Amino acid sequence: MPELPEVETVRRGLAPVMEGFIFERVELRRANLRFPFPDDFTARIEGQTLTRLGRRAKFLDAQLSSGERLLMHLGMSGRFTIDGEGRGEFVHDTGGIAKHDHVIFHMSSGHRVIYNDPRRFGFMELVQRGETPPRLMKLGPEPLSNEFNAPLLRAAFKGKKSKIKAALLDQHIVAGLGNIYVCEALFRAGVSPRRAAGRLKIAETEALVRHVKDVISEAIEAGGSSLRDFAAADGDLGYFQHSFDVYGREGEPCKICEAPLMRITQSGRSSFYCKACQT
DNA sequence: ACCACTACCTGAAGGC
DNA sequence: TGCCTTCAGGTAGTGG
Numbered sequence: 001m002p003e004l005p006e007v008e009t010v011r012r013g014l015a016p017v018m019e020g021f022i023f024e025r026v027e028l029r030r031a032n033l034r035f036p037f038p039d040d041f042t043a044r045i046e047g048q049t050l051t052r053l054g055r056r057a058k059f060l061d062a063q064l065s066s067g068e069r070l071l072m073h074l075g076m077s078g079r080f081t082i083d084g085e086g087r088g089e090f091v092h093d094t095g096g097i098a099k100h101d102h103v104i105f106h107m108s109s110g111h112r113v114i115y116n117d118p119r120r121f122g123f124m125e126l127v128q129r130g131e132t133p134p135r136l137m138k139l140g141p142e143p144l145s146n147e148f149n150a151p152l153l154r155a156a157f158k159g160k161k162s163k164i165k166a167a168l169l170d171q172h173i174v175a176g177l178g179n180i181y182v183c184e185a186l187f188r189a190g191v192s193p194r195r196a197a198g199r200l201k202i203a204e205t206e207a208l209v210r211h212v213k214d215v216i217s218e219a220i221e222a223g224g225s226s227l228r229d230f231a232a233a234d235g236d237l238g239y240f241q242h243s244f245d246v247y248g249r250e251g252e253p254c255k256i257c258e259a260p261l262m263r264i265t266q267s268g269r270s271s272f273y274c275k276a277c278q279t
Numbered sequence: 280a281c282c283a284c285t286a287c288c289t290g291a292a293g294g295c
Numbered sequence: 296t297g298c299c300t301t302c303a304g305g306t307a308g309t310g311g
Contacts (some may be wrong), residue, residue: 003304034287034306058305077289077304100289119288121305135306162282171306178304247304267283270302 002074004058004143004176005216009223010080010117011055012254013237014113017082018050018062022108029102034075034123044068050107057139057175067129071136080237081110103159139175143216148174150206157205164200165193166267168212172267177212180247181219183272185212187246192278193264246272 002041026042038044041233049065064071103115103124106203115122127133140156153278156173157164167173168182177185186193188211191204200208222242245255250263254274 006304073305075288076303078305117288118290119305121287123306160281165307166282169305180304268285269304 001079002058003178003181003219004055005219005223006179007058007060007074007176008055008220009227010074010237011060012139012224013227014060014080014082015053017084017109017111018105018107018113018162019053020049021052022047023105024108025103025106027106029104033102033117033120035125038126039122039230041124041126045070047103054146056136057171058143058178059136062267071125071127071133072115075119075123078115078117078122081114081116082237082263083114133162133250136243138172140171140173141175143176143212148209148213150209153209154200154202154205157200160197162197163266164191164195164197164208165194166250167197168208169267171268174212176216179269180244181212181215183247184244185215187273187278188215190278192275193266193273248272 023045024047026045028037028042031037044066045064048068050062050070052063053063054061054063058073060072062072064070091203092093097114098116100118101114101117101118102120105113105115107113115124124131127137138257141152144278153174157167160167164186165182168177169179169183177265183193183207189204190198191208219242226242227237246261249261249272251260253259254261257274257276260275262275264273
């Protein structure tokens with residue numbers, strides 16, 4: 001699931017029980033997620049205070065008092081839950097440990113922060129003080145930043161033969177979009193996912209930038225409101241339901257023209273769109 | 280350099 | 296009920 005808005009929602013949900021608190025114990029329940037954990041993974045985290053929980057694109061970025069940073073990516077199926085053994089606002093006492101609970105952070109706030117990931121496409125990585133991992137260095141701008149604007153996108157698309165769908169999913173061009181929000185933004189902008197990125201008109205690129213920003217900020221807002229419900233209910237963060245115009249709606253009528261929505265496969269992923277409204 | 284494709288892994292859903 | 300196929304919100308690595 002997690003695209004930028006979901007990761008931001010997770011960040012906001014975790015911050016109150018993690019920021020300013022000490023990792024009293026880190027429990028690893030297996031040796032790897034997508035990548036192996038380093039041997040000293042728990043030792044480098046335990047005893048440290050998490051001074052700031054940030055986000056870059058789809059990465060959670062936890063600043064530790066040692067100067068190191070803990071980067072966390074949720075992959076496709078990663079999720080966090082908070083289990084505080086009966087105390088506090090975000091608390092849910094499940095007692096036991098569920099299948100695919102791979103990492104458990106025991107925080108000095110009294111909460112357990114549990115990372116669960118059935119498919120294990122997620123990963124966690126420690127970054128030494130002063131270093132920037134290549135993964136982050138190559139990322140494009142945040143979609144909500146001023147740096148992400150029409151001239152930049154136009155420059156990035158210039159001469160590109162690949163499809164606009166693939167280009168928007170490319171984290172080097174703009175970082176944080178995933179399959180859902182790309183489909184939604186293209187629909188709002190009236191641009192077909194099959195267009196070559198390099199052939200968008202200026203006005204289309206401008207519309208795209210505007211709608212990417214809108215779609216992402218609306219989703220963050222929706223996440224915020226669902227956060228209150230979810231967190232109060234069971235501490236499960238990041239999998240809020242949100243209604244989409246085209247994503248997952250193959251065959252349903254387009255909300256604009258009522259033509260049945262299409263699903264095609266592009267670079268191995270589904271694209272949902274309206275053949276009539278998106279040209 | 281670019282681009283398309285595959286691999287990674289488990290679970291849910293649908294057809295028969 | 297079970298067995299089979301397809302699909303899932305992501306990224307990294309490959310080979311053309």
